[in-house]
Every structure is written in structure tokens, then in C-alpha cells.
Amino acid sequence: MDQYNESPTYNAGDIVYVFYRNPHTQDVANIQAAAVVNNPEEPxxxxxxxxxxxxxxxxxxxxxxxxxxxxxxxxYYYGDASEGLLK
Structure with missing residues (x-):
């Protein structure tokens, strides 16, 4: 496992941050907030x-x-972090 990737236990309701690649421009990655939720397809x-x-x-x-x-x-992975922020 990579030094920057965490492996904690998550709970429904947690807000986490992920790298998200634009599906139309694969060479662009951003940091995006996401919610941890109960999977509606797998209870x-x-x-x-x-x-x-x-x-x-x-x-x-x-x-x-x-x-x-x-x-x-x-x-660490992409360079200047300010470029990855979505505000």
C-alpha cells in the first residue's frame, strides 16, 4: 500500500476526499468531496x-x-495541490 493512501474504517455519513478523473479529459484529476453511504444495491x-x-x-x-x-x-502524485482543488 502506498504511503498516501489510507485504509481506515468508514461509516455511513462520513465525508471523504477522492481523486476524480474527468471522464472526458482523462489527463485531468481533481480532489472531490464524497459521502460514504449505505449501498442501495448491497444493504x-x-x-x-x-x-x-x-x-x-x-x-x-x-x-x-x-x-x-x-x-x-x-x-505527491500530480504536482501543485492547489490545481486539484474544487472550490
Missing amino acids: NELALFLFETYYPLSNEMAIYSTEEKANQAYN
């Missing part, structure tokens, strides 16, 4: 709710508990 599982879509949680996602940690990881 015993959690999902991320991002842009009106549910995404099952997996270890392959870069999920961070704070915007600061997401910015640090973004800077």
Missing part, C-alpha cells in the same frame, strides 16, 4: 456517493479522510 455494504452516482468502496480507490491529506497526496 450490508458501503458506497461512495459522488456526482449523483454510487461507487462501491474498494481498496483500489484513493480515499482520504481530510482535504489536507488529499492535497498532500495530490501534490
